[in-house]
Each structure stands twice: as structure tokens, then as C-alpha cells.
Amino acid sequence: MTTIDTTTLDTPAGPLSVLVGPDGAIRAAGFTAAPESLLPLVHPSLRGTLRPYAGLGPVTAAVNAYLDGELTAIDEVPVTQHSDGVFLTHAWTVLRDVKPGDPITYTRYAALAGRPAAVRAAAAACARNAAALFVPCHRVLRTDGTLGGYRYGLEVKRWLLGHERRLTAS
Structure with missing residues (x-):
């Protein structure tokens, strides 16, 4: 094993x-x-x-x-994740290209992943992401700009986004 x-x-x-x-x-x-x-x-x-x-x-x-x-x-840092569906694997790869300090919405994420109408699938890709931080699902927000969910709690997501925002703003 x-x-x-x-x-x-x-x-x-x-x-x-x-x-x-x-x-x-x-x-x-x-x-x-x-x-x-x-x-x-x-x-x-x-x-x-x-x-x-x-x-x-x-x-x-x-x-x-x-x-x-x-x-x-x-x-x-290399990441290896597999899914039984092609979209999830592709969506995780796309998510690694989202830049720190420049979060996107689930709608934008779906479009970047090549399926603009698949906003729920994009949200599911974030929810099923096993490699938090390295595949930065914390950089995806609701359409209204609010945090939405995060497996490890909104305080962690808030800290990560704030850390990135502080450093990219200067």
C-alpha cells in the first residue's frame, strides 16, 4: 500500500x-x-x-x-487530485490559476472552467476540493461578493483573503 x-x-x-x-x-x-x-x-x-x-x-x-x-x-507545489468526472478535475486545474488578491465569483469560475451555465458544478468543485490552500477555493465568492461557504470555516477563509489582499494592495 x-x-x-x-x-x-x-x-x-x-x-x-x-x-x-x-x-x-x-x-x-x-x-x-x-x-x-x-x-x-x-x-x-x-x-x-x-x-x-x-x-x-x-x-x-x-x-x-x-x-x-x-x-x-x-x-x-504539485497537486494530484482525481475525480470520477472530467469537469471536476479540469475545474481544480483552472482554480490554481486564480490569482491571490483577486477573488472571482462562482459565475466567473464556471465560465473560466468552460461551462458558464454550470455555476452549481463550479460550487461543487470548490466543495469537493481536497487540497485547500494549494487549490485556492478560498478565492471564490458568491455573486454578491459575500464569502459563501468554506469547509474550514468562514474565519479561515476571511483570514486567507485578507492576507492576500493586504499583500497585493501594497
């Missing part, structure tokens, strides 16, 4: 647990102190046995750089 390395990093938004496959790609990430709670979010074909690991090298460095103000540092 595949071994998935995991670590939990302290961030101002709360603990960030990260699961990394043997290829160095993120399998899951989320603002929780319980990395095992992320495993059900991972596609069954990508699951494995979790192994606590103190530091995940480039992944830890990218998160620390992001927190220190280099917002694009997380863009270089």
Missing part, C-alpha cells in the same frame, strides 16, 4: 495539515489538526497509509513563504 507523508503546520489561520504522496505531490490539505480527517477527501485510488513526518521539505517551505508574503510560492 502507498505511504502518504503528513505534517501539520502552525499558521495564523489555524493548523494546516498536509498529505503528500510518494511523488511529492499534495494529495490533500486542510485547516485541521487531524490529518487523518483529510483522507476521506482523497480519491480512493490515491489513498494510502498515513505516516507522520516532521517536515515536508519543499511543501513546508512553500507554505512558510506564502505566510511570509510570497503568495505565489504555493503555485509551484
Whole structure:
């Protein structure tokens, strides 16, 4: 069975647990102190046995750089997510192109993903995203500009958006 390395990093938004496959790609990430709670979010074909690991090298460095103000540092970290549907996988790829400090609406996200009428499908892609922060679903807002939902709570989403806004405004 595949071994998935995991670590939990302290961030101002709360603990960030990260699961990394043997290829160095993120399998899951989320603002929780319980990395095992992320495993059900991972596609069954990508699951494995979790192994606590103190530091995940480039992944830890990218998160620390992001927190220190280099917002694009997380863009270089590879992510592997699978879905049984083609749209979700494509939508997650598109989401990685949404720039920090410039959130978009679910309507805009659906259009960028090539299905402008599929606003609910775009929202579902955010809801089913296993790699929070690295696939920045926190950068998608409701059409009226309000936060909408976020698996890890609106306070975390608010902090992430504020962090990015502060750094891109200067």
C-alpha cells in the first residue's frame, strides 16, 4: 500500500495539515489538526497509509513563504487530485490559476472552467476540493461578493483573503 507523508503546520489561520504522496505531490490539505480527517477527501485510488513526518521539505517551505508574503510560492507545489468526472478535475486545474488578491465569483469560475451555465458544478468543485490552500477555493465568492461557504470555516477563509489582499494592495 502507498505511504502518504503528513505534517501539520502552525499558521495564523489555524493548523494546516498536509498529505503528500510518494511523488511529492499534495494529495490533500486542510485547516485541521487531524490529518487523518483529510483522507476521506482523497480519491480512493490515491489513498494510502498515513505516516507522520516532521517536515515536508519543499511543501513546508512553500507554505512558510506564502505566510511570509510570497503568495505565489504555493503555485509551484504539485497537486494530484482525481475525480470520477472530467469537469471536476479540469475545474481544480483552472482554480490554481486564480490569482491571490483577486477573488472571482462562482459565475466567473464556471465560465473560466468552460461551462458558464454550470455555476452549481463550479460550487461543487470548490466543495469537493481536497487540497485547500494549494487549490485556492478560498478565492471564490458568491455573486454578491459575500464569502459563501468554506469547509474550514468562514474565519479561515476571511483570514486567507485578507492576507492576500493586504499583500497585493501594497
